[in-house]
Amino acid sequence: MANFKGHALPGSFFLIVGLWWSVKYPLKYFHQKGKNSRLNHYYQRLEVIEAAVKILFSVIGILAEQFVPDGPHLHLYHENHWMKLMNWQHCTMYLFFAVSGIIDMLTYLASHVPLGVDRLVLAMAVFTEGFLFYYHVHNRSPLDQHIHSLLLYALFGGSISISLEVIFRDNIVLELFRTSLVILQGTWFWQIGFVLFPPFGTPAWDQNDEANIMFITMCFCWHYLVALCIVAINYSLVYCLLTRIKKHGGEIIGIQTLKSNHTYQTALLSGSDEER
Template sequence: MGSWLGHTAPGTFFITGAIWWMIQLSYHKYRDNHQAQCRLIRYLSQKPVEGISIVVVALVGVFGENMHPAPKWRLFDAVTGDFVHMNVWQHCTMYVYFGLYGMIKIIGQAYVPKLLKYSTVFLSLAFGIEGLLFYYHVHGHDDLDIHIHMLLVLAAFGCCILAFLEFRFPDEPIYRLTRILFTMVQGTWFWMIGTVLYQPPSGKKWSPDDHENLMFLTTAFTWHVLVSMGVLTIIYHIVRKCMICMGHQQKSGMPIQYQELANSSNQRGVEHIGLLETAELGSDLE
């Protein structure tokens, strides 16, 4: 991971995961409110596509870390007995725990449905391990490297806590939504780390001792949160509009947009009847 590609690859993984989770959340939220169905999203949600994708990405990450640019499968030097390639093994450990989450998703959806509700616990564990590894990942590095990784650690531990709260309170969508938000932030921030440390736009390496750089990184992190909120909001509205435009039917057989209009008209009718009954009751009393 000590390269631009090594940071942007997991960043893309987190961004893709956040987008998929947001599509799922938007779909289920809209489906529950309007009793509408989308065959494609429903099919992908029922099959272990997500779990398989995560396992594949985890395997690619493990093999990529150990094989690029040269094989690094040794944990210690056979001559000196010293540990070697510990950065690589830390990154591989992170991928393994997310791969474990993917395996739980596969087993839960394909073989043991009761296990599926505990998958969020393993997701919380994966985020927690990620945060722990990166907290000690930059020991002895310069201030710039430490600061930019500590902001990533904040997002990782935030996802860990939110995923556990999501497991404890499954009927509260705010925990899931916020966890998706900080997953997206992790993805964009991985890209930020790779850009700042390995491919700065100016072509000039950032000064590790300049306090202004550290202040800017903190400010930029909050911008990443803001932009991620905007992106997730756009995704929600796109999913909603797509389901309306595709004309999904409600149980009554009426298109969603007309059903909403009918419900509104029915509500006004009920209110009108209530007023008439009140007026008649008043006349009887007189």
Template structure:
């Protein structure tokens, strides 16, 4: 849809999923550090907020397919006229939705251990982003200079996103790789919203953007850099909040561990440092042995 809603709808989807990924990635990372385990990134995240057997189901994939189906259906419906599909632009948007929906199908197949090559979920994500980039690259013929500019920024974000996914697929244990992939997903979403306000501002009385004015093109460029900066700060804030939550949750455990060590390690009558090893299953038995220095 070449209108305000046609840009804010996919933008909203990107923002929702990006925020979800940020929260879950930071949770996995700090949880791994707590357990002294190795962090490993993945495309599909589980939903720990659910209970029972639903906790580990691929809920994210089902939600993704549901939301993208809505976008796909709206693009097809609004592109119909007298029983015929006439809006090629809607067809391009619908194709974009289809390939992102395909990533949800792959996530479900992998969850149920379908016979697929390793990292198929990453490859499907790369394909979806690449198709999106190709569609938008040839979506700009005959457009105004400002229209071309704002969509060109979107192309940059898409193809850098493709690179970040490939890097993450190679370096699965580095938290920066999935954070980069999700950052560019978020940047896509916020910039889709900005494009909607630049090209199809719904606010009555607002001054329209001049499509071939160099001054307005410079302002649009400035807005894009602000989106980059604000989104980066948002990522830092999300990480800081989750880090504080995990740190506060472990404060009591650290104090308890220190008290336990003080009870276990004490000084004997002859000045030697002794370690008491208490067996909880048999509290009557206590062993003491000197610690060699």
């Protein structure tokens, strides 16, 4: 959708996923570090739920692109004309992420799926998104082309990072790097919407002003800095929370141990009194 909502929708999807990952991966990392194997089953269930949500988001995106009032309504070619190819490109992007969600689900539900295929398909989905965006803005204004081209850095960088996860699976550095790029995607989609389709009657940006292009480039760096801060803050919060829980849990265990020792000593004393 070539409007504000058409950019806010995928932006919201990516932002939700990125924020969730910024909490999930630190949790998983600290539990694995503590060798808490009891939680593996729960993490697998979370992965399946996450895959289902990814598929749901993709289906919602496809339906929104197809069946908006000015959408193609599943018509690709009609009366010697291509129908709403921009919407079809967006649908193609969502389709690849839906396939990624299906592979994610199969990875944790079917034992015969090779480990790492889920990361490979996700890398392909992100690469496809970048490939589509590269050819998405031809014959557009300079600002329109530039603001979309900046997104390619996050997409192709994310694709390379996810490809490395095929080999270095469960690497917390790669996972957090991917998370930061997904958050960047989410916030930048919103930024594109505000720049190209200003809501609430705000003045339109000059699409040919060089100063606007310079500002948008700088703004992209700010967006990524915010994404890194979000990842760092959530990582720290998860660490502090787990440390506090572990500390309180240790105290409770200590109290229980003292109580059991006291009970054992009382039983011994009672037994000795009876013998007398």
